[in-house]
Each structure stands twice: as C-alpha cells, then as structure tokens.
Amino acid sequence: MAPMAPRKQYRGGVAVLTPRATDFPRWYQDVLAKAELAENGPVRGTMVIRPYGYAIWERMQADVDARIKAAGAVNAYFPLFIPESYLRREAEHIEGFSPELAVVTIGGGKELEEPVVVRPTSETIIGEYLAKWTQSYRDLPLLLNQWANVVRWELRPRLFLRSSEFLWQEGHTAHVDEADAAAYARRIALEVYRDFLTDVLAIPVFIGVKTRRERFAGATNTMTCEGMMGDGKALQMATSHELGQNFAHAFDIDFVGADGAQHLAWTTSWGSSTRMVGGLIMAHGDDNGLRIPPRLAPTQVVVLPVRDDETVVAKAREIGAALTDAGLRVQVDARPGLSFGRRVTDAEIKGIPVRVEVGPRDLAAGNVTLVRRDTSVKTPVPLAEAAGRVPALLDEVQAGLLAEALTLRESRTADVTTVADAAQAAQTGFARIPWRLVGEEGEALLAEEALTVRCLQTPDGEIPAAGVDPDDLVCLIARSY
Amino acid sequence: MAPMAPRKQYRGGVAVLTPRATDFPRWYQDVLAKAELAENGPVRGTMVIRPYGYAIWERMQADVDARIKAAGAVNAYFPLFIPESYLRREAEHIEGFSPELAVVTIGGGKELEEPVVVRPTSETIIGEYLAKWTQSYRDLPLLLNQWANVVRWELRPRLFLRSSEFLWQEGHTAHVDEADAAAYARRIALEVYRDFLTDVLAIPVFIGVKTRRERFAGATNTMTCEGMMGDGKALQMATSHELGQNFAHAFDIDFVGADGAQHLAWTTSWGSSTRMVGGLIMAHGDDNGLRIPPRLAPTQVVVLPVRDDETVVAKAREIGAALTDAGLRVQVDARPGLSFGRRVTDAEIKGIPVRVEVGPRDLAAGNVTLVRRDTSVKTPVPLAEAAGRVPALLDEVQAGLLAEALTLRESRTADVTTVADAAQAAQTGFARIPWRLVGEEGEALLAEEALTVRCLQTPDGEIPAAGVDPDDLVCLIARSY
Numbered sequence: 001m002a003p004m005a006p007r008k009q010y011r012g013g014v015a016v017l018t019p020r021a022t023d024f025p026r027w028y029q030d031v032l033a034k035a036e037l038a039e040n041g042p043v044r045g046t047m048v049i050r051p052y053g054y055a056i057w058e059r060m061q062a063d064v065d066a067r068i069k070a071a072g073a074v075n076a077y078f079p080l081f082i083p084e085s086y087l088r089r090e091a092e093h094i095e096g097f098s099p100e101l102a103v104v105t106i107g108g109g110k111e112l113e114e115p116v117v118v119r120p121t122s123e124t125i126i127g128e129y130l131a132k133w134t135q136s137y138r139d140l141p142l143l144l145n146q147w148a149n150v151v152r153w154e155l156r157p158r159l160f161l162r163s164s165e166f167l168w169q170e171g172h173t174a175h176v177d178e179a180d181a182a183a184y185a186r187r188i189a190l191e192v193y194r195d196f197l198t199d200v201l202a203i204p205v206f207i208g209v210k211t212r213r214e215r216f217a218g219a220t221n222t223m224t225c226e227g228m229m230g231d232g233k234a235l236q237m238a239t240s241h242e243l244g245q246n247f248a249h250a251f252d253i254d255f256v257g258a259d260g261a262q263h264l265a266w267t268t269s270w271g272s273s274t275r276m277v278g279g280l281i282m283a284h285g286d287d288n289g290l291r292i293p294p295r296l297a298p299t300q301v302v303v304l305p306v307r308d309d310e311t312v313v314a315k316a317r318e319i320g321a322a323l324t325d326a327g328l329r330v331q332v333d334a335r336p337g338l339s340f341g342r343r344v345t346d347a348e349i350k351g352i353p354v355r356v357e358v359g360p361r362d363l364a365a366g367n368v369t370l371v372r373r374d375t376s377v378k379t380p381v382p383l384a385e386a387a388g389r390v391p392a393l394l395d396e397v398q399a400g401l402l403a404e405a406l407t408l409r410e411s412r413t414a415d416v417t418t419v420a421d422a423a424q425a426a427q428t429g430f431a432r433i434p435w436r437l438v439g440e441e442g443e444a445l446l447a448e449e450a451l452t453v454r455c456l457q458t459p460d461g462e463i464p465a466a467g468v469d470p471d472d473l474v475c476l477i478a479r480s481y
Numbered sequence: 482m483a484p485m486a487p488r489k490q491y492r493g494g495v496a497v498l499t500p501r502a503t504d505f506p507r508w509y510q511d512v513l514a515k516a517e518l519a520e521n522g523p524v525r526g527t528m529v530i531r532p533y534g535y536a537i538w539e540r541m542q543a544d545v546d547a548r549i550k551a552a553g554a555v556n557a558y559f560p561l562f563i564p565e566s567y568l569r570r571e572a573e574h575i576e577g578f579s580p581e582l583a584v585v586t587i588g589g590g591k592e593l594e595e596p597v598v599v600r601p602t603s604e605t606i607i608g609e610y611l612a613k614w615t616q617s618y619r620d621l622p623l624l625l626n627q628w629a630n631v632v633r634w635e636l637r638p639r640l641f642l643r644s645s646e647f648l649w650q651e652g653h654t655a656h657v658d659e660a661d662a663a664a665y666a667r668r669i670a671l672e673v674y675r676d677f678l679t680d681v682l683a684i685p686v687f688i689g690v691k692t693r694r695e696r697f698a699g700a701t702n703t704m705t706c707e708g709m710m711g712d713g714k715a716l717q718m719a720t721s722h723e724l725g726q727n728f729a730h731a732f733d734i735d736f737v738g739a740d741g742a743q744h745l746a747w748t749t750s751w752g753s754s755t756r757m758v759g760g761l762i763m764a765h766g767d768d769n770g771l772r773i774p775p776r777l778a779p780t781q782v783v784v785l786p787v788r789d790d791e792t793v794v795a796k797a798r799e800i801g802a803a804l805t806d807a808g809l810r811v812q813v814d815a816r817p818g819l820s821f822g823r824r825v826t827d828a829e830i831k832g833i834p835v836r837v838e839v840g841p842r843d844l845a846a847g848n849v850t851l852v853r854r855d856t857s858v859k860t861p862v863p864l865a866e867a868a869g870r871v872p873a874l875l876d877e878v879q880a881g882l883l884a885e886a887l888t889l890r891e892s893r894t895a896d897v898t899t900v901a902d903a904a905q906a907a908q909t910g911f912a913r914i915p916w917r918l919v920g921e922e923g924e925a926l927l928a929e930e931a932l933t934v935r936c937l938q939t940p941d942g943e944i945p946a947a948g949v950d951p952d953d954l955v956c957l958i959a960r961s962y
Contacts, residue, residue, distance in 0.1 A: 039610075043563070047560065048557070048559050049557055050557055054556050057558075074532040075536070078529050080599075080632065081583075081632075082524070102587070108580060108634030108635075109579070109580055148630075149630065153589030154589075164562075165560055165562065
C-alpha cells in the first residue's frame with residue numbers, strides 16, 4: 001500500500017496549511033493567505049502586499065540598498081512612462097518585452113499622439129539620461145540605482161513570483177571600457193546579491209552566467225543567482241547584466257576619453273525584486289508556515305504568556321522590554337481572547353525565529369521556555385538568563401536555516417553525464433552536467449520538457465571569467481518558477 | 482530712476498543663478514538645474530529626479546515614515562492599476578479626478594476588456610480591501626500607509642510642484658466612529674506633517690481646514706499645512722482628510738460593532754509628496770542656491786581644502802573623519818582640477834549648511850574657518866576645536882532658517898477687513914481676514930483673480946474643532962502654487 005499523503009494540519013481544531021508534500025503550490029497559496037502576506041489585486045496579475053509581507057520587503061530593501069550604496073551607486077528616480085519609440089531603439093530589447101507591455105493611450109481625457117509604455121524595465125529611459133550626463137571620461141563610471149514599480153503583463157501570474165506589477169531595484173551604470181563594466185556587474189552579482197541572499201536570506205545560490213537563450217533582452221552577458229526551493233525547483237533570485245555597447249549605441253551614450261577622442265560607453269544593469277519574498281517563503285517554509293531568518297525577520301522574538309493572568313503577562317512584558325533593550329525586534333503577544341495555542345500557531349505561520357513562552361508552572365520554577373522556530377527545539381532557561389540567551393539562539397537559527405537549505409540542495413543536485421539523465425534528475429532537483437554534453441541543441445530538447453539551463457559556471461562553482469571556453473564549464477538544469 | 486534689477490550672479494567667471502527678485506520662476510528652474518535636482522522626463526509633465534534631489538527626498542521619506550509608524554500606521558502596497566469602475570463608485574471623487582487620468586487600454590498586446598486607470602490616488606482600491614479586512618470592531622482602527630508613485634495628467638506641469646507623475650505617501654485608515662476618524666486625521670496633520678515641516682524642514686506652516694470649494698474630492702473635511710514661499714505665494718505642503726462614510730458606503734466598509742449590529746466605518750486619507758522638495762527649495766533658497774536645514778541635509782558639512790596641497794588636503798580629510806566620527810553627514814570636497822571658488826559655489830548651490838574651509842595661512846595660525854550657509858558668517862576657530870564646534874553651529878543654522886522663514890511670513894501676512902484689501906495684500910503674501918467677511922461669494926470673486934482661500938483657522942491659528950461656527954474663524958488668502 002502506498003503511504004498516505006499527509007493531510008491538512010489541524011491546530012486547536014483549526015485547519016492550517018495544506019502540507020507541502022500534498023500540493024506545494026497550494027501550500028504556497030495557503031502561506032500567503034494565513035501569514036497575511038499578499039492577495040490578488042482586482043486587475044489580473046496585480047498584487048496587494050499586506051503589512052506583514054511589506055515589512056519583510058522593507059527589510060530586504062534596507063539591506064540591499066545599503067549594499068548598493070557600499071558598492072558606490074546612488075539612488076535616483078526616472079519616470080514610469082516611457083515613449084514607445086524608446087523601446088524600439090534596441091532591437092532585441094523590444095522583441096523581448098513587446099508581448100508584455102501595458103500601454104497608456106489616453107491622458108487627461110484625450111487620445112495621446114504617441115502612446116506611452118508603462119516601464120517594464122528602464123534601460124531605455126535611463127539610457128537617454130546617461131547620454132546627457134556622460135560628457136567626459138571623468139564622469140565615469142556613472143553608477144545609478146532606482147527603487148520602483150514595473151509592469152510586465154503576465155499570462156500566468158503568481159503572487160510575488162510573477163506578478164503583472166512588481167517592486168524592485170534596478171541599477172544602471174556606464175563605464176569607460178568593457179573590463180570596468182564587466183567587473184562592476186560581477187561585483188554587484190557577488191557582493192550585493194549573492195552575499196545578501198546567503199548571509200541575510202540564508203538561501204544558498206548557484207552563481208553563473210545565462211546561456212544565450214536565457215539572457216536578458218539586449219544583454220551581452222547575464223549573471224544570475226539561482227536558489228533551490230523546497231520542492232526542488234529553481235528560482236532566479238537576482239540578475240546582473242553586461243549590456244556591452246548595445247544601449248550606448250541606441251542612446252548615444254558617448255564621452256570624450258583621456259585621449260581626447262569620442263568613445264561609446266559600456267553599460268550594465270542589474271535587478272532584484274519582490275520575487276525574493278516568494279523565494280524566501282519557498283526556500284525555508286515548512287508545513288507549519290514561514291521560517292524567516294533572524295537577520296531579516298521584522299519580528300525576531302515573540303514573547304507569549306501562556307495564560308491570560310496578570311502576573312504572567314507582566315513578566316512577559318518585562319522580558320519583552322529586556323529583549324528590546326538588547327536591540328532585538330520584539331513583540332509581546334498577549335492578545336486577549338486568543339488561546340495560547342492560537343497565538344503559537346500564528347507565530348509559527350508568521351515564521352518568527354524564536355518564541356519565549358512564559359507559563360505559570362515554568363515561572364514557579366524560575367524558568368521560561370525558549371523555542372526555536374526552525375527545529376521546534378524547546379529549552380527551559382532561568383528567567384534571569386532568558387534575554388541574554390536569545391541573541392546566540394538567533395544566530396543558531398540563522399546558521400541552521402542556511403545549513404538546512406544547503407543540505408537540501410546537495411541532496412537534490414545530481415552530477416550526470418547525459419541529457420536524458422539530466423532531464424530525469426531535474427524532475428526533483430538540479431542536474432549538473434558539463435555544458436559540452438548539452439549544448440544549444442540539448443538545451444532546446446530540454447525546453448520541450450519545460451526544463452532550462454539555469455546557469456553555466458566553472459567546475460568549482462564560480463562565475464566564469466570573460467573568454468573562458470564554454471566547453472570548460474558545467475551547467476545546472478532544473479524546472480523553475 | 483527705478484532701481485536696476487539685480488543681474489545674474491557671477492562666480493569665478495561662471496554665471497550662476499537668475500536672482501530671485503528678477504524672475505522667481507526662472508531662479509527656481511536655475512536651482513533645479515545647477516544643484517542637479519531634477520529635469521523634465523521625455524513624456525510631458527514627467528520628472529527625472531537626479532541623485533541629489535533623490536537624496537533629499539529619501540531623507541524626507543525616512544523621517545516622515547518614522548513619524549507615521551509612531552502614529553501606529555503600518556506600510557503596505559496596493560496596485561498601480563485600478564479598474565475604471567472603482568473610481569465611479571464615489572461621485573465627487575470621479576468628478577474631481579476624471580480630467581487628470583492616464584488610462585491603460587492595451588495590455589500584453591491586446592485591447593483590455595475594461596480599461597484600467599493608473600492610480601491618481603488610492604482611496605478606491607484601498608477601500609475595496611479595507612472592506613475585506615474589516616469584519617469586527619476589534620479590527621479597527623485599521624491604519625495603513627503606502628509609499629508609491631501616482632499619476633495626474635497635468636496641463637501646466639512644474640518640476641516637483643506639479644508633475645504628471647509624483648512620489649508620495651498616502652495613508653488610509655478606517656475607524657469605528659466619526660470622532661475617532663477625526664481625531665486620527667488631526668493627529669496626522671499635526672504630529673506627522675506640521676511637526677515634520679516645522680522641526681525638520683524649518684518651514685513654518687499655517688494649519689487649518691479647506692473651504693468646501695478647495696476640499697479633496699470625496700472628503701467631508703480637509704486639513705492642510707500651508708507654507709509661504711520666498712515670493713510670498715502659498716504652497717500646500719500636506720493634507721489630511723476626513724472622508725466621512727463616503728468611501729465606506731461606496732465600498733461596503735462595514736463591521737460588526739460591540740453591540741452586535743452592523744455599522745459602516747468612517748475613513749480618512751492623508752498625503753505628502755515630492756512637492757515638499759519644491760517647497761524646501763522655494764522656502765529657503767537664496768540667490769546663491771539652496772539652503773537645506775541641517776536636520777534634513779544629505780550632507781551637513783563639507784570640508785574644503787583651499788589649495789590642492791598635500792598637507793592641506795590631508796588635514797581636511799582628518800577633520801572630515803573627526804566630523805564623521807561625531808555622527809555627522811560629511812563630505813570632503815578635494816576634487817582635483819576644480820578651483821576653491823568653484824567648489825565653494827557648488828557647496829552653496831547645493832545648500833550644504835556648514836563649510837569648513839582649510840587653508841594654508843589659517844593652518845599656519847592653527848585655525849580653520851567655519852562658514853554658515855544661511856548667513857555667510859565666517860568664524861575662524863582653532864583646528865582642535867573645529868569638529869567639536871560644528872554640531873552647535875548646525876543647530877544654529879536649523880533655528881536660523883526657521884526664524885528667517887517666520888520673519889518673512891510675518892512681514893508678508895496682513896490682517897485686513899475687506900475682500901478688496903485681501904486681494905491687494907495677497908499680491909505679495911497672505912491676507913488674514915474673518916471668514917464671515919469673505920464667505921463663498923467672496924471666495925468666488927477672489928478666484929477670478931487667481932487667489933484662493935488657503936485655509937480656515939481659529940483666531941489663534943489652530944485647526945477648528947468639529948462644529949465650530951465658521952463665522953468665528955479667520956481665513957488666509959494667497960496666490961498659490
């Protein structure tokens with residue numbers, strides 16, 4: 001007899017989440033709803049980000065923004081509306097984006113003379129201004145970033161993963177030569193994206209470059225960070241593109257060099273989006289809900305009085321205050337009318353990394369109980385030590401989530417030597433195989449089974465340097481979001 | 482003979498800004514360009530916010546966001562696209578906004594069945610979700626805010642002041658009764674907007690309520706903060722609206738009360754935008770450029786070596802490091818190839834509150850020179866004291882700018898007793914006059930001369946409480962942006 005699929009979890013009589021093994025997409029939808037992260041907007045494919053979902057995004061933004069600034073780029077803001085003609089100036093770019101455009105044809109009650117496009121990305125409009133601001137080699141590198149909403153009409157929208165409107169940052173830079181552009185795009189891929197994803201989101205990523213087929217429309221090289229989700233599928237978490245002189249040519253981004261002659265600049269662009277929230281959910285979530293890494297978590301610790309009893313609640317608030325004083329993000333959940341069980345379930349669904357449970361029996365023994373969200377391990381500790389013990393416990397949760405994700409990825413990444421074996425292994429995870437055994441023909445075959453080459457990398461897992469023979473590279477093949 | 486209008490200022494042979502007295506609007510454009518704040522976008526009325534302009538906005542955002550959170554509201558994000566039908570549900574709302582709408586009619590290459598509007602404001606779409614999330618009186622008050630871009634097609638666009646797309650925050654809240662809604666809208670007007678404008682932007686504001694004619698489309702009461710610009714014109718800096726039950730009715734925002742019966746909620750909305758950047762420029766700018774209050778300034782202190790000399794530059798960097806260590810936002814401007822004069826002019830145009838000038842002669846005497854941007858007063862101080870003296874000097878600049886703006890406002894606000902005198906006084910500033918001497922008829926007459934009642938307030942300058950007899954109020958009349 002086949003093992004029965006686990007059924008819905010019940011807590012205090014309340015059905016909570018569809019188990020991941022039963023139906024992963026359904027589990028994802030359940031988490032979005034029960035953790036109050038997001039819902040569908042009224043216009044197809046649009047998304048309402050609820051306060052808890054937005055708090056997660058705000059913390060991602062703050063950390064990524066600081067890393068971008070540390071890499072020397074500055075923020076600016078360019079218009080939402082782009083003249084349709086701008087997109088046509090770069091042939092591959094318009095070809096890639098034209099099926100996804102939202103077009104404004106009426107403004108102020110009148111038909112517009114030239115329709116305007118709602119930005120799907122901003123290479124073109126920013127290219128126009130890079131051209132104005134780039135006069136001399138002394139103006140370079142020009143390193144810009146913007147936080148904005150973009151619109152790409154989606155046929156199969158999924159909240160956070162693929163929504164018609166999403167929020168993101170998009171960096172756009174201009175450089176004096178190809179080497180400087182390549183080095184900067186690589187620096188962003190590694191120091192901003194990979195380090196953020198690994199060190200803050202606790203999501204290990206495969207880094208590498210996209211094949212010609214998967215490249216950004218208009219790029220000469222696309223670097224990517226690919227995460228593995230709980231169901232073994234890949235999610236492209238962030239990308240960094242070398243655009244060569246394609247946009248510089250289309251928008252006349254030129255400058256007078258140190259040699260006194262006119263030169264075309266080399267540009268890059270790079271982005272990360274609210275899609276990362278979807279990745280966070282799917283990389284770490286379990287059958288009880290979200291599991292948010294402590295460095296990111298809007299609330300790192302929740303203090304829960306077990307009973308609605310004055311002494312217990314007062315003690316819980318005291319501990320909460322001590323934890324807040326220690327610099328942690330803390331919530332005391334003493335909501336009246338909600339049972340302890342309901343409040344625990346809620347904290348679990350929301351993925352709060354550590355709970356401090358304060359019960360009358362524990363208190364009588366001078367203890368409280370610390371509970372890790374990732375492992376469910378409970379540790380009674382003396383009341384006086386509680387606040388002091390939590391920071392180290394948060395570090396353990398942070399490391400634990402990364403280790404668990406790495407273990408999953410290793411267990412689901414298979415080294416193979418034929419395209420057929422790659423296709424087989426990619427049903428449950430990633431297949432790693434030398435690129436020379438796949439090639440563009442193999443890639444086309446895999447595409448028929450909805451499998452893609454996620455990236456090409458060196459055998460030791462690095463982004464290949466310019467000019468490396470593709471035959472010396474390995475590739476990772478997977479199903480993907 | 483009439484006095485000659487001052488001409489363009491020259492610094493080191495470079496024409497800088499049109500003097501304000503010659504042509505205020507032209508001066509404003511010059512500041513935008515020379516301080517590298519913003520430029521026109523390619524689509525009429527849109528705006529490119531350059532890095533320095535955006536850094537100013539980012540600091541406004543951070544401060545206003547903290548105040549909004551302190552007032553208990555949480556951030557969320559709602560879609561850019563609103564079904565056209567939503568706007569029609571509130572009659573005054575659609576009437577007010579329909580001439581300004583941008584409409585998307587094509588999505589993903591196809592004509593849309595129902596056109597979607599690019600949000601001009603979000604009462605309608607947020608109303609739809611407030612209705613879903615408001616079940617019981619226990620869910621109230623529901624206090625939301627979002628940071629977003631909005632689009633209002635403008636016939637006479639002006640950068641920052643009136644652009645077709647602008648950035649803002651818009652708060653939307655639902656309450657159990659009218660009194661709670663009114664108290665919250667008032668709290669936002671005072672504790673978020675007035676306090677921010679006064680304490681951070683150093684712009685004194687007249688507070689009060691709008692007349693029926695000037696109210697937000699769909700509101701029952703609009704509170705406003707009105708600043709006076711350098712040319713005596715008014716700028717509406719931020720508004721907070723009571724929406725009564727208008728939107729609750731249109732979107733079914735109802736809840737089960739403590740009495741077990743169904744009730745309609747009372748809602749509010751409130752906003753402040755990139756328009757505040759325009760207000761900052763026009764309230765404090767002088768003929769040499771911006772003057773940014775130190776609490777807001779992206780760079781509070783610039784350290785300028787007078788000569789491109791190794792010892793001098795090293796000393797400047799040392800002072801810069803000490804100021805940074807003291808927690809200040811500091812820049813050392815030792816750009817090679819730019820004369821000291823050019824760097825001073827640049828710091829003045831950008832409105833950096835304090836300069837530390839480090840010259841070889843001063844250094845020989847053991848001194849550096851501190852220069853206030855607001856008064857141009859120069860003070861030589863011993864090198865060892867420089868870093869320690871700057872924080873107090875920044876406080877003086879902050880207070881000085883507020884005092885100067887208050888003095889201007891007082892000198893240009895006239896108490897009058899006839900509509901004719903009000904019209905006269907409003908040519909150069911504000912006219913204050915009992916509302917009973919104006920009335921809606923007087924207001925209509927003034928409108929013919931492009932003069933508006935900016936707000937109604939109590940005789941001692943407060944926002945009138947609900948139910949106060951309008952005949953007991955005074956009003957402020959001005960030209961406005």
